[in-house]
Amino acid sequence: MPTAVAENYLKQLYYGQQAASGELVRVGDLAAAIGVTPGTATTMVKSLARSGWAVYAPRTGARLTRRGERLALSVVRRHRLLELFLSKVLGLDWSEVHAEAEVLEHAVSEKVVEKIDVLLGRPQVDPHGDPIPTASGTLPKPPATTLADCPLDRTMHIVRIMGADQDKDFLHFLDRNGLIPGATVTVRQRHSAAQAIQIDVKGHPPIAFGTTAAKRILVKAKTT
Secondary structure, eight states: OOOHHHHHHHHHHHHHHHHTTTSOBOHHHHHHHHTSOHHHHHHHHHHHHHTTSEEEETTTEEEEOHHHHHHHHHHHHHHHHHHHHHHHTSOOOTTTHHHHHHHHTTTSOHHHHHHHHHHTTSOSBOTTOOBOOOTTSOOOOOOOEETTTSOTTOOEEEEEETTTTSOHHHHHHHHHTTOSTTOEEEEEEEETTTTEEEEEETTEEEEEEEHHHHTTEEEEEOOO
C-alpha cells in the first residue's frame, strides 16, 4: 500500500488532471501544489511510475494509470467524507475541515470510511459542494455554471465553492454574506469595466462581487 506521502501525490495528480482536461500534469505544477521542489516531486513521480500508479514522461509530465486513478479517488472519497463528518457531526467550521481531513484521510480504514458514509446518509457532496466519489470509484459531475457567467435575473442556487481548501478568509467572507452551497442567488447586473457583478442573496443584503471570485462559485438553475 502507498504511504501517506504517495497518497498525497496521487490525489494532487488527480486534481491536476481534472484541471488539465486529462492532459499530462507538469511536474513543476505538481511540486507547487504539494509544496516541494521540482526535484523532490520528480523522484516521487518516478517511484509512483515504478509501482504502476502513474506514467511519467521526462520533461513533459505525468498522469495516473487506471489503477492510480482508482486509488486517488479512494483518497478523495476519504477526504471529503471526513470533511463532512467534521463539519456536520463535530461542528467544525467549514474553513477548518480541510486541514484536519488532510491528516485523518491517511489514518482511517475503509471500514471506518464506510461507517461514516452510512452515518451521514450516503451524501453526494462535502461542505464546500465538492462531489464525493462512491465506494466503487465513480465521481458524479452535476451540471453547473459559474456565478460570473450565469444569466441575469434568473434564480440560481449555489452548488459548489471551487478551491475551498486554499483560502480561509474567502470562506469566512462567503459565510458572512450567505454565499454557501444551497443558497439562492440572482445576478442583477454585470459591470465589465469594473470586473464585478451585482447580486442578490436570499436572506442577505445585495452585494457587489468581483468576477474573479465569482468564477469560483458554481451555480445551477433553481427548479420549482
